[in-house]
Amino acid sequence: MVDIGIAIAFAPRSHVMKATALLTTALTLWAFAAVAGPTSGDAVRGAAVFKAQCAACHFAKETDKSPPIGPQLLGVVGRKAGTWDHFAYTPAMKKAGHVWNAALLDQYLENPYALVPGAAMGLLVPSPAHRADLIAYLSSNPAELKQPERAAP
């Protein structure tokens, strides 16, 4: 009888301890995920990802040339979507209305059409690490941008 009493007395406690251990693990993983999230990218790696995946259409540096296909991305962080003067955006991007920040860039790069339905950018970046690096790179660029002059026709 005593043994059973002890077993009963301990059973709930061990459940509580298990639950606490699980919760601690979950919180640790969550904290790790938060640290490893969109803000922990590396700008140097991001520059390489940009060169490989974005530079065919975009510039993200000071230049007097117009970018090949997309808008200039130097200073895009903190800029209102669809407002670089020298690019003919889709109506969808023009009326998107948000100001680009890390969280919105992360959503956009994961799936442009989910954030801006009707956007004309045919590229997804499925890797969270690549997105984080790209955002670090784009954030490291100065917000001020001298607008390039269009070459005379």
Ligand code: HEC
């Ligand atoms: C095939 C060409 C192409 C590639 C590759 C491409 N983009 Fe784009 N991007 C565009 C076009 C075109 C737009 C304008 C979309 C619109 O008007 O709907 C755009 C728009 C954007 C915008 C919004 C800019 C603004 O001024 O509001 C961001 C941010 C962006 N691209 C980031 C990237 C990044 C980062 C990459 C690389 C991972 C990338 N793009 C790759 C063509 C491209």
